[in-house]
Each structure stands twice: as C-alpha cells, then as structure tokens.
Amino acid sequence: xxxxxxxxxxxxxxxxxxxxxxxxxxxxxxxxxxxxxxxxxxxxxxxxxxxxxxxxxxxxxxxxxxxxxxxxxxxxxxxxxxxxxxxxxxxxxxxxxxxxxxxxxxxxxxxxxxxxxxxxxxx
Amino acid sequence: xxxxxxxxxxxxxxxxxxxxxxxxxxxxxxxxxxxxxxxxxxxxxxxxxxxxxxxxxxxxxxxxxxxxxxxxxxxxxxxxxxxxxxxxxxxxxxxxxxxxxxxxxxxxxxxxxxxxxxxxxxxxxxxxxxxxxxxxxxxxxxxxxxxxxxxxxxxxxxxxxxxxxxxxxxxxxxxxxxxxxxxxxxxxxxxxxxxxxxxxxxxxxxxxxxxxxxxxxxxxxxxxxxxxxxxxxxxxxxxxxxxxxxxxxxxxxxxxxxxxxxxxxxxxxxxxxxxxxxxxxxxxxxxxxxxxxxxxxxxxxxxxxxxxxxxxxxxxxxxxxxxxxxxxxxxxxxxxxxxxxxxxxxxxxxxxxxxxxxxxxxxxxxxxxxxxxxxxxxxxxxxxxxxxxxxxxxxxxxxxxxxxxxxxxxxxxxxxxxxxxxxxxxxxxxxxxxxxxxxxxxxxxxxxxxxxxxxxxxxxxxxxxxxxxxxxxxxxxxxxxxxxxxxxxxxxxxxxxxxxxxxxxxxxxxxxxxxxxxxxxxxxxxxxxxxxxxxxxxxxxxxxxxxxxxxxxxxxxxxxxxxxxxxxxxxxxxxxxxxxxxxxxxxxxxxxxxxxxxxxxxxxxxxxxxxxxxxxxxxxxxxxxxxxxxxxxxxxxxxxxxxxxxxxxxxxxxxxxxxxxxxxxxxxxxxx
Numbered sequence: 011x012x013x014x015x016x017x018x019x020x021x022x023x024x025x026x027x028x029x030x031x032x033x034x035x036x037x038x039x040x041x042x043x044x045x046x047x048x049x050x051x052x053x054x055x056x057x058x059x060x061x062x063x064x065x066x067x068x069x070x071x072x073x074x075x076x077x078x079x080x081x082x083x084x085x086x087x088x089x090x091x092x093x094x095x096x097x098x099x100x101x102x103x104x105x106x107x108x109x110x111x112x113x114x115x116x117x118x119x120x121x122x123x124x125x126x127x128x129x130x131x132x133x
Numbered sequence: 134x135x136x137x138x139x140x141x142x143x144x145x146x147x148x149x150x151x152x153x154x155x156x157x158x159x160x161x162x163x164x165x166x167x168x169x170x171x172x173x174x175x176x177x178x179x180x181x182x183x184x185x186x187x188x189x190x191x192x193x194x195x196x197x198x199x200x201x202x203x204x205x206x207x208x209x210x211x212x213x214x215x216x217x218x219x220x221x222x223x224x225x226x227x228x229x230x231x232x233x234x235x236x237x238x239x240x241x242x243x244x245x246x247x248x249x250x251x252x253x254x255x256x257x258x259x260x261x262x263x264x265x266x267x268x269x270x271x272x273x274x275x276x277x278x279x280x281x282x283x284x285x286x287x288x289x290x291x292x293x294x295x296x297x298x299x300x301x302x303x304x305x306x307x308x309x310x311x312x313x314x315x316x317x318x319x320x321x322x323x324x325x326x327x328x329x330x331x332x333x334x335x336x337x338x339x340x341x342x343x344x345x346x347x348x349x350x351x352x353x354x355x356x357x358x359x360x361x362x363x364x365x366x367x368x369x370x371x372x373x374x375x376x377x378x379x380x381x382x383x384x385x386x387x388x389x390x391x392x393x394x395x396x397x398x399x400x401x402x403x404x405x406x407x408x409x410x411x412x413x414x415x416x417x418x419x420x421x422x423x424x425x426x427x428x429x430x431x432x433x434x435x436x437x438x439x440x441x442x443x444x445x446x447x448x449x450x451x452x453x454x455x456x457x458x459x460x461x462x463x464x465x466x467x468x469x470x471x472x473x474x475x476x477x478x479x480x481x482x483x484x485x486x487x488x489x490x491x492x493x494x495x496x497x498x499x500x501x502x503x504x505x506x507x508x509x510x511x512x513x514x515x516x517x518x519x520x521x522x523x524x525x526x527x528x529x530x531x532x533x534x535x536x537x538x539x540x541x542x543x544x545x546x547x548x549x550x551x552x553x554x555x556x557x558x559x560x561x562x563x564x565x566x567x568x569x570x571x572x573x574x575x576x577x578x579x580x581x582x583x584x585x586x587x588x589x590x591x592x593x594x595x596x597x598x599x600x601x602x603x604x605x606x607x608x609x610x611x612x613x614x615x616x617x618x619x620x621x622x623x624x625x626x627x628x629x630x631x632x633x634x635x636x637x638x639x640x641x642x643x644x645x646x647x648x649x650x651x652x653x654x655x656x657x658x659x660x661x662x663x664x665x666x667x668x669x670x671x672x673x674x675x676x677x678x679x680x681x682x683x684x685x686x687x688x689x690x691x692x693x694x695x696x697x698x699x700x701x702x703x704x705x706x707x708x709x710x711x712x713x714x715x716x717x718x719x720x721x722x723x724x725x726x727x728x729x730x731x732x733x734x735x736x737x738x739x740x741x742x743x744x745x746x747x748x749x750x751x752x753x754x755x756x757x758x759x760x761x762x763x764x765x766x767x768x769x770x771x772x773x774x775x776x777x778x779x780x781x782x783x784x785x786x787x788x789x790x791x792x793x794x795x796x797x798x799x800x801x802x803x804x805x
Contacts, residue, residue, distance in 0.1 A: 096408075107556065109543065115648055118542065118546075120550075120555075122644045
C-alpha cells in the first residue's frame with residue numbers, strides 16, 4: 011500500500027509494527043505510515059464514516075467507536091471516566107471548551123483529548 | 134435542630150494527615166465510602182454519622198480523608214469518607230489515596246455510592262470492587278433525580294444480579310439511611326469466591342500466569358491485583374511492593390510472544406467490564422424518553438457562553454467579593470468589631486486585668502503591649518481577619534454549592550492554558566482568594582505534578598487571600614488610581630509568571646477534562662454548616678500562629694533581634710522608597726500576609742504613608758507568600774526543596790516588583 015502523504019510504499023504488516031506502542035491496534039480503524047507517521051482510515055465502509063469527536067457540530071450526536079491513542083495516560087483518563095465505545099455522545103457546546111453529554115452526565119473536555127475519541131455520526 | 138447538633142460534631146471529624154494508614158484506629162470495624170466525585174459520598178457520610186464533612190456541588194471536595202466513629206444499632210464503626218475515584222486504575226494523587234485505603238481495609242465494609250441515574254457508567258467500579266472480593270454494598274444515591282428523568286430501576290433484580298445488597302437513598306434528605314444501617318449490621322459475606330465477570334480466554338490465561346508469581350498480598354484480592362498489574366505499570370500501583378525481577382516478569386507476561394508488542398489489556402478489560410455493566414443495567418433499568426429544556430439548562434448555557442458568561446462572572450465578583458466581602462465584611466463588620474467592641478470593651482478589659490494581675494512591665498507587654506498576644510494577636514485574628522474570611526467562606530459556599538465553579542472552569546480554560554494550567558485549576562485559585570493555605574492543599578486535585586507546581590507558585594505569589602484583600606481594599610478604596618495600579622501590576626505578574634513558568638517547566642501542557650455536575654439550588658443549612666466548619670478550621674489554623682507571632686515579636690524586641698531585623702530590612706525598604714517603619718509590617722508579613730497588611734492599615738491610619746508609598750507597600754505585600762501556614766503547607770504538599778524554593782522566589786519577586794514600581798513612579802513622575 012502507498013502512503014497518502016509521502017507516497018512511501020509499504021506492506022500492511024509494516025504499518026502494524028509502527029503502531030506497536032499503541033494498545034489499540036486491534037480495534038483501530040487507522041493505518042500509520044512507517045515512514046512519516048501520517049495516519050488515515052483504512053478503506054472500508056465503516057471506518058470511512060469515523061470522525062474525531064472534535065468535528066461534531068453543536069447538537070450533533072455520535073456513537074463512540076474507538077478511543078485511538080498510543081498515550082496510555084489519555085486512554086486511562088478517558089475510560090476510567092466511563093466514556094467507552096458503544097455509548098452515544100452528544101455535543102452540547104463547542105466554545106470555549108467542548109461540552110458533551112453521555113447518558114445524564116456532562117463532560118467538559120478540550121480538543122487535545124477529544125481528538126482521540128472517534129465517533130460515527132448519528133442522524 | 135439538626136444543624137446545631139452537627140456543628141457540635143464538627144470537631145470530632147478530622148481531616149486526616151498525609152499518611153492515612155497511620156491515623157486510622159485499629160479497634161473499630163471500618164465502613165469505607167467510595168465512588169466517583171460528586172455522587173454524594175460526603176452527604177451520606179454526614180447522614181450516617183451526624184457529623185460534618187464539607188459537601189458541595191463540586192467534584193473533588195474531599196481532599197484527604199475524613200473519618201469519625203459512630204454507633205450503628207449498638208455496634209461501633211469507624212466511618213471513612215474517601216476522595217472521589219472513578220476506577221481502581223488511579224490517575225490523580227487523591228484517587229491513589231482512595232485506592233490504597235480500599236485495599237488496606239479489604240476485610241471491612243465498603244460502600245460504593247453511585248449516582249442512580251448514571252448507574253450504567255458507574256457500575257464498572259462496583260464490578261471491580263466485587264472482583265477484589267470486598268464486602269461491597271451498592272448505594273444508589275440521588276434517587277429523587279430519577280423521577281425527573283422518568284427512570285425506573287428494579288433494585289431487587291439488580292441486587293440479585295450483583296449478589297450484593299443494593300440500597301436506594303437520598304442522602305441529603307436522609308432517606309434510606311436506616312435501611313443502609315441495617316444492611317451494614319446484617320452484612321454476611323458469601324463464603325466462597327465468586328466470579329461475576331469472566332474475561333476473554335486470553336486474558337484469563339494471563340491472569341492465571343500473574344497469580345502464579347510470588348507476590349505477598351491478601352489472597353482474597355489476588356485476581357483483582359493481577360488485573361491491575363496487567364493494565365498498568367507496576368510503578369503506578371504504589372501500594373504493592375514489587376521487586377525489579379517481579380516487574381520484568383510481569384512485563385514478559387504482558388508482551389505478546391509472536392510480534393513483541395504489548396497486549397491492549399487496559400482497553401480490553403475496561404471494555405469487557407463496560408459490556409457487563411450495560412448488560413446488567415439493560416435488565417434492571419427502564420426509561421421513558423423525555424427531553425425538555427428547562428430554565429436550568431438556559432442558565433447553564435448563559436454561564437458557559439463567553440458573551441454572557443464573562444458579564445455573569447463580573448457580577449458574581451462584584452456582588453460576592455466587592456459588596457459582601459469587601460463592603461460588608463471588611464467594612465461594616467470589621468469597623469463594628471474593631472472600633473466598637475474591641476476598642477471600647479475588650480482591649481480596656483484585657484489591659485486592666487493584666488496590669489492588675491502582673492506587676493512586671495515586661496511581662497505585661499507580652500500580653501497587652503504594642504505586639505501583645507491579646508491586644509495584637511487576638512485583635513488582628515478576631516476583629517480584622519475573621520469577619521472578612523467568614524464572609525468570604527459564606528459567599529464561596531453559595532458559589533460552590535450552586536455548581537458554578539465547573540462552569541467557570543470551562544469558561545476560563547483557554548486563558549489558563551496559556552499559563553500552564555487547565556480550567557480545573559480555577560478551584561484552588563478562587564479558593565485562594567479566600568485562604569491560600571486551604572487552596573494550596575486543594576492543588577492536590579490537579580492531575581499532573583507540573584500543574585500542581587504552577588498552581589502553588591501562583592497561589593503563593595499573586596493570589597491575595599481574602600483577609601489580605603479585605604484590608605487592602607479598605608486601604609485602597611479611597612484612592613481609585615492606586616487600586617487600578619495595584620490591580621494592573623498583580624494581574625500582569627500573575628500572567629507573566631504563569632506564562633514564563635509554562636515555558637520553562639518541563640513536561641506536557643495540561644489537558645482539560647472534567648465532569649460537569651448539574652446546577653443545583655444551594656440549601657441554606659448546608660451553606661451555614663459549611664461556612665461554620667471552614668471558620669473553625671481557619672481559627673484553629675490561624676489563631677495559634679497569630680499568638681506565636683506576637684510572642685516571637687515580643688522576644689525579638691527584648692533581645693534586640695527584632696531591631697536587628699528591622700535594621701537589616703531598612704535598606705531594601707529604602708530602595709522601595711518606603712518609610713523605615715514599614716519593615717515592621719513586612720516582618721509581620723512573613724508570619725501572615727494579612728497580618729502585615731493589617732500592620733500597613735495601622736500605619737496608614739497614623740498618616741505615615743503617601744499614596745505612592747502605600748501602593749508600593751501593598752504591591753510588595755501582596756506578592757509575599759500568604760503566611761507561615763501556607764509556607765508549611767507548600768513544604769508538606771510539594772516537598773522541602775520545592776516549598777522553600779517557591780517561598781524564596783516569592784520574597785525576591787516581591788522586592789523586585791516593588792522596586793521597579795517605585796522606579797517607574799519616580800521616572801515618570803507619577804503621583805497617585
């Protein structure tokens with residue numbers, strides 16, 4: 011396969027190796043180029059619909075698909091607060107910080123952490 | 134009068150010291166309250182024990198642990214309230230404290246308090262606690278909010294599924310507390326280990342492997358410990374002593390043989406638990422959809438939107454800080470207590486009694502002299518500082534209970550990011566406007582060491598505490614220009630030091646992520662009790678220091694050390710362009726910033742300052758660390774080196790800024 015950014019040719023197995031430090035390789039819909047570390051979704055129906063939480067508009071809802079980060083700290087933080095794949099998340103506000111609702115709780119979070127939460131939009 | 138009873142009990146509830154295990158008694162059975170922040174653990178603690186822990190509508194109010202003994206149907210228990218914890222995988226320091234307590238008293242009763250409507254999100258912790266084989270009781274609190282959202286929970290079925298007692302409560306109204314007490318007294322642990330949740334074959338195999346390793350730990354919780362070890366670095370699980378060889382063995386287990394990478398245990402285990410929790414709730418919870426926006430939602434929106442949020446903030450500051458604390462507390466209340474009660478009754482009484490009891494002038498001075506323990510120490514603490522701090526705590530209690538602070542945190546996050554902090558730091562900062570010592574303790578709730586250091590520095594340097602603010606405002610209110618210069622300099626220093634600190638300190642920039650609780654109407658009794666509890670804390674902390682300060686000043690004056698210090702300080706003070714006598718106030722300032730400010734107040738009343746001098750003196754004084762108590766708290770929280778370094782930094786900065794302000798005044802011929 012070929013990297014969409016730098017054009018480097020590589021085998022999918024090499025891509026998996028470049029994700030070695032990431033605990034999520036199994037559920038992750040992204041591939042990472044071993045040359046430039048650019049990440050993009052694999053071409054499949056489902057993963058094409060995935061967007062980071064940050065791109066939900068105010069009032070839009072999404073179903074959390076995966077939490078995609080190699081930083082264990084962030085992962086720990088997100089999942090220990092009970093934000094897990096399968097849950098429906100609604101964007102309440104976007105400014106000055108993101109405010110989201112899951113169930114009956116609201117969470118304030120910044121882009122820095124929200125970008126790792128991948129969701130599929132619900133219409 | 135329940136309130137009065139509780140007030141009496143405040144002293145029996147103490148905040149515990151840093152090393153929790155040392156101070157828990159060994160004689161009683163324990164009841165440990167755990168759960169996520171803001172679900173009502175402290176309220177339940179109060180209801181169970183009739184004593185008082187601070188309860189507010191802000192996640193993370195309990196820093197350190199609170200404990201008290203109580204008798205339930207004739208049996209004595211020690212009840213322990215722990216800081217909020219989302220999961221056994223701890224992130225913040227306070228969560229680690231809670232986890233350590235839970236595992237240290239594994240044989241006692243653990244009450245997991247959850248917010249009933251959010252049970253699906255909170256059940257994973259229940260599962261973890263059951264997994265660790267603790268004697269768990271699940272308390273569904275805030276049951277009254279279920280009706281609002283039209284949710285029904287089948288409690289009996291839930292209990293059967295989890296195989297533990299499940300008790301519904303409304304802790305603030307003491308509903309369900311008797312049932313809980315009965316459940317505690319009749320608790321019978323199931324004889325054999327039971328596994329509620331099995332993971333994938335692969336994880337189960339790994340659990341087996343970890344259990345086989347030689348590890349000294351309670352047999353009963355081994356499965357849970359093994360899971361923790363799989364999910365996290367051994368260094369993060371500080372309550373289990375491990376050797377290096379053990380760590381490397383664990384790491385081998387965690388690594389996949391085939392491709393040499395780590396298994397995604399953390400994620401997989403959490404996912405499995407969540408699935409179990411969802412499955413359980415889907416069988417026990419029914420909900421009718423009702424989505425309507427209320428006035429509360431509108432208000433929420435107004436507070437967070439910067440266009441309306443900033444005006445609201447200004448109104449809150451104006452009414453709360455300026456009108457109530459400034460005008461009422463520092464103005465009327467101080468005036469009344471100081472000029473009428475103390476001047477006319479108490480001081481003459483002290484002076485009369487002491488002079489007739491003690492014939493020696495020098496000993497008389499210890500009590501009623503210029504720096505006398507009674508005429509200065511007690512007077513400053515009770516007449517000048519107490520009314521101000523008291524009114525601040527009252528206002529803060531209202532703000533805290535309403536749930537405004539998390540909204541403020543959101544509003545201000547972007548600004549705080551520039552100074553190396555996240556919106557979360559708004560709580561210690563606002564609390565710092567009340568009492569910097571208390572606020573320094575609360576910095577514990579910040580997630581990273583870097584943020585904790587930044588917050589401590591800014592608190593010590595540029596956040597004046599209410600006592601000091603009150604005195605300063607009374608001084609500066611007559612000179613609007615001086616007030617503006619002061620405000621400008623302090624805010625500039627706050628932002629500048631923050632900005633530089635954020636650039637210079639190593640580590641990642643902070644991230645902002647917090648749960649925002651719903652807005653709630655504060656209850657009057659809770660506000661009164663809370664204000665009272667904080668005042669008691671304050672007096673206990675402060676009055677002895679004031680008296681100690683008077684004593685040291687008295688000794689210093691006799692042996693001449695005091696004059697030496699004044700003389701030593703007089704040179705830097707001259708550089709600031711201040712009258713020499715300011716040195717005395719500054720030395721007071723080393724003990725307590727507000728003590729020093731009160732000294733300035735006395736000097737100003739005697740007409741010793743020009744307005745320029747007053748402004749410079751007040752700016753320098755504001756930048757001092759608040760008091761000896763704050764210094765001690767910094768050492769305790771940040772360690773000796775860091776604490777002392779911050780202290781010295783603040784004093785140096787105070788002089789440099791004072792000096793530069795004076796220079797600016799002279800150069801530009803400014804007369805305020």
